[in-house]
Amino acid sequence: MICAVIDLGSNTFHLLITEAGFSNPLSFNILHRETHFTSLSAGGGNRIPEDIYEEALKKIKLFADALTTFRPDKVKIVGTAVLRTATNSLAFVHDAEKILRHPIDIIEGLTEAMYIAQGSLIHQEIKTGNHVILDIGGGSTECIYISDGSIKAIKSFPLGVGVLKTIYFKNDPVGQSDLKAVNRYFEEITADWLSTISGIEIDSIAGASGTFESLENIICGKSEYGSHVTPISLESFEKLYHTILSLCEQDRKLFPGVPEKRAVLLPVGMELIRFFIQKLKPKKLLTTHYSMKEGIALSLTD
DSSP states (O other), X not given: OEEEEEEEOSSEXXXXXXXXXXXXXXXXXXXXXXXXXXXXXXXXXXXXXXXXXXXXXXXXXXXXXXXXXXXXXXXXEEEOHHHHHOTTHHHHHHHHHHHHSSOOEEOOHHHHHHHHHHHXXXXXXXXXXXXXXXXXXXXXXXXXXXXXXXXXXXXXXXXXXXXXXXXXXXXXXXXXXXXXXHHHHHHHHHHXXXXXXXXXXXXXXXXXXXXXXXXXXXXXXXXXXXXXXXXXXXXXXXXXXXXXXXXXXXXXXXXXXOOGGGTTTHHHHHHHHHHHHHHHOOSEEEEOSOOHHHHHHHHHTO
């Protein structure tokens, strides 16, 4: 059986096509993977800008071509934060469904977080100890506390980097007034959830988002997609944080290891990670490769 998952995220669209056998995550067979940066959240989550709308549909046509080629037995297509909030999201979904010839399920934040948790738990390192999974998207950020393989606390926050960039990050390089304002917002939004895990010793903050992928590229070099995790020391993160936030966008694009399309939003994601580091005081950071789309793929093979 061949399964296809399409994740229409607020910044990035993902396609994953696998063969049955995904229940054995160390040996599952990936037939095709495809990722396109679309930046649907560039309008602040309120509306998909018209030029981005049209470009995103072109990327969806590429996914449709892949579905035609591989002819999967099961297809699951989900949309997340911006497709929940944008005023023209219904029109976009309608146009996308005509191209894909499959329905698109606009999932709620907690459903998204559950899929992320299930995908993250494929990684053996996440199955023991206390871990907080961060999935930083363009329109929302999902946080999951996992203890010895069990999901203990789960939340979806309106902390997407595309939306935050539009509202708070007005200066380039980032200004101290921007950082103070956005951290006040972080405090307000996350206080109740953080109180539920207060006093717990956290082994790691782990993430598979674009920001974490960028950190892995810069600090460790690009690693192969798979069921392994990559540790990042807190010292390395802190040093890189100060460097990246001191640079203007053009200089960030030239910085070794920074993916060009991530340069605009990288300071936002790093500020959010730093906030959670300061609150949770983890022993280390981990980058993971499996997240929502892999969690959905697992559900298709049940």
